[in-house]
Amino acid sequence: MNSAPGAVQIRPLSDLDLGRITAIDERLTGVYKPDVWERRVVYYLRRDPEACPVALIDGKVVGFIFTDLRSGEFGLEEVCGWIERFGVDPDYQGRSIGRRLFEAAQAYLQSQGATVLRTLVGPEDGDLAGFLRAVGFQNAPLQALEMKIS
Amino acid sequence: MNVDQTTLPKKYHDAVLHWQRHHFPDYGLLPENWHKYFPNDPEFCLCAKMEVGMGDTIEVGDQKGQPRMLRPSEMSEDQGRHLLAIIRAQASTEFGSIQQHEVTLSRAQEDEDRFWVLRVMAEELRHGYQMFYMLTSQDWSGVTDQSAEDMVEEILSMRTGSHVLDAFNVDYDSFVDNVVFAAVIDRVGKYQLAMQKVCAYKPFAQSMPPMLREEAFHLAAGVVPLRRWVQRAAQGYELVTLNAIQRSLNKWVPRGLEMFGHEKGGDSNIRFGFKNLKNLEAQSQYYDELHKVVADLNQRYVRARVPRLSPEEAESLVSRLLADRSKSEGISWDDLLTLPDRRYFRRKGEPAWTMIGTRAETFDDVDAYVRHLAQTLPDPYLHSRDMRQYVETLRDVIAGRTTPEQAMKKMPNLKRVGGVCPCSKSVRWVVEEPEPAREPAA
Numbered sequence: 001m002n003s004a005p006g007a008v009q010i011r012p013l014s015d016l017d018l019g020r021i022t023a024i025d026e027r028l029t030g031v032y033k034p035d036v037w038e039r040r041v042v043y044y045l046r047r048d049p050e051a052c053p054v055a056l057i058d059g060k061v062v063g064f065i066f067t068d069l070r071s072g073e074f075g076l077e078e079v080c081g082w083i084e085r086f087g088v089d090p091d092y093q094g095r096s097i098g099r100r101l102f103e104a105a106q107a108y109l110q111s112q113g114a115t116v117l118r119t120l121v122g123p124e125d126g127d128l129a130g131f132l133r134a135v136g137f138q139n140a141p142l143q144a145l146e147m148k149i150s
Numbered sequence: 151m152n153v154d155q156t157t158l159p160k161k162y163h164d165a166v167l168h169w170q171r172h173h174f175p176d177y178g179l180l181p182e183n184w185h186k187y188f189p190n191d192p193e194f195c196l197c198a199k200m201e202v203g204m205g206d207t208i209e210v211g212d213q214k215g216q217p218r219m220l221r222p223s224e225m226s227e228d229q230g231r232h233l234l235a236i237i238r239a240q241a242s243t244e245f246g247s248i249q250q251h252e253v254t255l256s257r258a259q260e261d262e263d264r265f266w267v268l269r270v271m272a273e274e275l276r277h278g279y280q281m282f283y284m285l286t287s288q289d290w291s292g293v294t295d296q297s298a299e300d301m302v303e304e305i306l307s308m309r310t311g312s313h314v315l316d317a318f319n320v321d322y323d324s325f326v327d328n329v330v331f332a333a334v335i336d337r338v339g340k341y342q343l344a345m346q347k348v349c350a351y352k353p354f355a356q357s358m359p360p361m362l363r364e365e366a367f368h369l370a371a372g373v374v375p376l377r378r379w380v381q382r383a384a385q386g387y388e389l390v391t392l393n394a395i396q397r398s399l400n401k402w403v404p405r406g407l408e409m410f411g412h413e414k415g416g417d418s419n420i421r422f423g424f425k426n427l428k429n430l431e432a433q434s435q436y437y438d439e440l441h442k443v444v445a446d447l448n449q450r451y452v453r454a455r456v457p458r459l460s461p462e463e464a465e466s467l468v469s470r471l472l473a474d475r476s477k478s479e480g481i482s483w484d485d486l487l488t489l490p491d492r493r494y495f496r497r498k499g500e501p502a503w504t505m506i507g508t509r510a511e512t513f514d515d516v517d518a519y520v521r522h523l524a525q526t527l528p529d530p531y532l533h534s535r536d537m538r539q540y541v542e543t544l545r546d547v548i549a550g551r552t553t554p555e556q557a558m559k560k561m562p563n564l565k566r567v568g569g570v571c572p573c574s575k576s577v578r579w580v581v582e583e584p585e586p587a588r589e590p591a592a
Contacts, residue, residue: 012366013366014366014369015333015366015369015370015372015373015374015443016373016439016442016443016446018373018374018377018446019446019449019450019461022461023461026461032453032457034377034381034450034453035378038374038377038378041370041374042367042370042371042374045366045367045369045370046188046191046367046370047191048363049363049366050363111152111203112152113152
């Protein structure tokens with residue numbers, strides 16, 4: 001499908017996106033991790049590629065959001081959309097690409113029966129937390145707990 | 151997921167399982183190992199899946215805007231025959247690919263690669279099952295004399311060599327073929343399924359989204375092992391080379407291009423509202439996509455050879471090496487993978503029998519062209535029946551003993567076999583259940 005130059009296109013995740021997703025992560029973290037992203041992308045392709053929209057500008061992948069539809073976890077029976085991975089190429093930030101990706105994921109998860117979206121954000125991810133609050137997330141009544149065992 | 155699941159009547163379900171026992175004996179390994187290789191994924195289900203919530207209006211063709219059809223009897227005779235042929239061809243490909251994969255499945259070097267392909271095969275079995283649901287859940291008697299039982303019987307009786315499309319009549323030579331086939335031939339499947347999502351016959355359209363979701367993993371089951379192999383090859387691993395991958399690409403890409411049908415065709419599919427792209431349009435998009443796959447593999451190779459390069463530098467180096475046919479950073483342009491010219495080694499469609507090389511070289515002499523094929527295709531494939539028939543037919547075309555059109559019809563040499571199951575307990579795959587004994591009237 002053709003689109004105007006510079007326009008943002010959204011489509012489901014595909015195997016063709018591996019190289020660019022790895023490169024976006026490398027730009028964000030400074031580390032080249034092709035094996036890690038191969039494993040992750042295969043996981044999300046197996047789950048549901050439509051729940052993982054990617055954003056393209058002029059045919060180049062510039063952002064991605066990986067989500068998953070699950071229910072019955074932690075005693076929460078309702079169908080829940082989990083926002084699990086998210087990245088926008090630094091060269092393309094500030095163009096509402098994250099918001100477009102989030103809206104596409106939300107619409108799809110809703111169409112598949114999700115009644116709530118959930119995610120976890122680390123204390124160091126202030127920008128991400130700010131973005132999520134801007135699109136409508138609020139503090140959840142649940143508390144994340146962990147215990148180191150080794 | 152908004153999907154309705156259903157199973158076939160027992161006689162058809164049993165026929166598929168009976169076929170599986172003969173042609174897909176490794177199927178039983180999948181549930182035993184599912185949680186190891188696919189943790190958290192829903193268990194595999196051999197069933198038909200129908201997407202819920204698809205539109206009721208025809209999207210393309212002469213009947214655009216009218217309600218989607220729910221029964222074969224609502225279609226014109228031409229439409230019905232055409233769609234039935236599509237469904238049967240699709241079913242043939244699903245069962246055909248399992249027969250091909252099974253031969254070399256156990257040769258995978260890595261267990262993970264093997265179980266990924268095993269899952270692909272199981273999902274192809276489900277796709278075949280889905281097509282049987284299309285054939286058996288509605289009455290097609292208005293457009294065929296064959297009963298549903300006979301249609302199922304005929305498809306289950308096909309073998310590598312007697313399938314409808316050429317790509318499914320070619321034997322695998324090694325596990326490289328399992329992986330390249332998933333990356334190249336399953337990609338055609340993705341295009342066909344995506345095009346058929348618009349189908350004017352609603353049950354067929356509803357079948358496509360669940361199949362497409364599964365197909366996305368099939369492509370990854372090809373591309374990811376290829377990415378890992380090119381990385382290892384760059385690091386000096388001798389057992390899977392870029393040359394072996396290149397030759398396998400040369401073997402399968404021509405067959406993939408032909409699966410779209412003749413470059414000048416596809417009008418009927420659009421007119422009838424069954425697909426939204428003509429053959430050449432879809433084939434061109436597919437070929438562009440294959441270019442992206444090859445470019446990605448080359449970048450993975452270059453970054454493994456020269457780790458200090460950034461993604462952009464690696465991309466630019468690959469482009470420069472291929473454009474200039476040069477050498478830089480210790481990498482030569484002919485170390486890299488390239489897509490064969492779309493006219494190379496073709497036996498169907500516009501460029502059939504034209505003797506064009508992988509890099510668009512033209513040949514006037516058959517012997518020189520056969521030598522080129524020998525240098526560019528996998529060695530074991532050269533000794534195959536398929537290659538022998540191809541070369542014999544090519545010689546006939548070039549010598550004027552047969553026309554290209556006649557030669558196109560000759561390849562593959564279809565030999566339809568009867569409905570005979572190889573086991574001694576039955577002569578048919580579909581076994582009719584005996585009528586239940588009736589209670590005497592009170």
